[in-house]
Amino acid sequence: MIEMRDLRKEFTVRVRKGVLRREKRTVTAVDGIDLVIAEGEMVGYIGPNGAGKSTTLKMLTGVLAPSAGSVSVCGLTPVPQRTRLALSIGVVFGQRSQLWWDLPLRDSFALLRHVYRVPADAHAARLRRCRALLELDEFLDIPVRQLSLGQRMRGELTAALLHGPSVLFLDEPTIGLDVVSKQAVRSFLAELGATGAMTLVLTTHDLADIERLCRRLVVIDHGRVVHDGTIEALHSRYGSRRRLVADLDLPLPPGFTVPGAELVSLEADGHRASFDLLSSSAGAVVGELTALASVRDLSLVEPDIEDVVARLYRS
Template identity: 80%
Template sequence: MDGVSLSIGRGEMVGYIGPNGAGKSTTLKMLTGVLTPSSGDVSVCGLAPVPQRTRLALRIGVVFGQRSQLWWDLPLRESFRLLRHIYRVPAAEHAARLRRCRSLLDLDAFLDTPVRQLSLGQRMRGELTAALLHGPEVLFLDEPTIGLDVVSKQAVRSFLAELGSSGDVTLVLTTHDLADIERLCERLVVIDHGRVVHDGSIEALHARYGSRRSIVADLAEPLPDGFELPGTTLAGVTANGHRVTFVLESSTAGAAVAGLVAAVDVRDLSLLEPDIEDVVARLYSATGAP
């Protein structure tokens, strides 16, 4: 790590992304007390993660997409019961939190199924529940939707969005699935080669790295030869010339649309927002990331 300095407030939902080898997992391991930083200071919930790791464990939850905190051969319900005793959670609090997770994550159909027989999507819903039953103040999520099908991803994202909206839990999310970031996080931190290269909103990232909106129009007739729309670049022509895509360069969307409608017969039109994956690719290119 190279001079990384971050402060995350209570109740924030922060996306933490970067290319492979950028330092994401190293940061999470330092924040959760797995690794000791070689220099600098780390504080989570007012505690030093390594020397106060046992106390910290009672106040944070961790979900790693490739690792499990559930007992492989036990029914999911029994894993939850064991975790209640490990964290010494009062029975009434445990029951209330489990009830909420059962409802929002639709757990009842497989609560009595051994963990080893669960699908990946079912297991991830179980992992999220296990991480929350002791009422953590901070939840660290590392690739929580990796390998999940579309339905399972949506279930996990909806649950996390509901969780984050309450403001009771701080969420720190690392992922390669940028749709997770767009759906869940108001703040995005991008790290590259151990350095923070962006810390702000997704909108600020779009503005900083020149992401561009596109106009897709269905036309009654193909564009005339040599047609130009000021302030845009013609990016594609399909459907035998009847569908065209213009990328906004220096023009506003309103001016470009008005110019197009005035010049040709437009049957339908849509404005596409920039894809965050394209924006992050531009960022990595600008910073020399692999």
């Protein structure tokens, strides 16, 4: 569905050199990305600020022309075939709107039907589904400028889907949203992706979005891919570990050890112990622990992906 081969994008900027003189300098935003995304995949595309994420999306959607390499989306070359491509993709940029600011949300949806020349029955069916899943009915007749950020983002998602795209590009779709709105957007996207009928590329700084929605994670830095795989592979590669927290009836004795785990902290006068899982599974460590100590309660803490990604950036 999406193919990038040695994709590059360079910009020429002018840098001040002295009082009156400026010097031209070439800045490489995307530096030789090779990436293939299959139909129905949900891919998280992340990186630090300035890594080249938004530049990549702009080349995929035909907004920017590559400096070198090739890119194909839905079998089309984005820039020369941008008009045809627009019928096959949906785009949501967190800081950009495709809705009419002074019109009620309902009227924006009606106008988009004519922009994309969508048959009335297909448009009505998709709008009906979005209204149910995103709970749009309570603000359909309110002008877009009067909507809250969460309401507007739900409207933006609907607008991007009404023409039935094959690929959905999302750039920071939950930025600035409250917890309730984030959950509504994530649940909607999860249900959308579960059908396998749409390819989704998600760029975000909110890693909870990635964990909730995407099995595949692509991390870029300085315009290059530094990780392409599962979130679990990222944890394994950068040494993050699951943690077992045990509440104990009695404090642990000095020198206490559990095979396959490392004791990392003792709290509550020794009644709460935290173990990092090393070579053994959680079940095996729990079995060893309960045989050696009087355990009142257990909890398993998954590694924080934000810590893992921060460690990757630092490396």
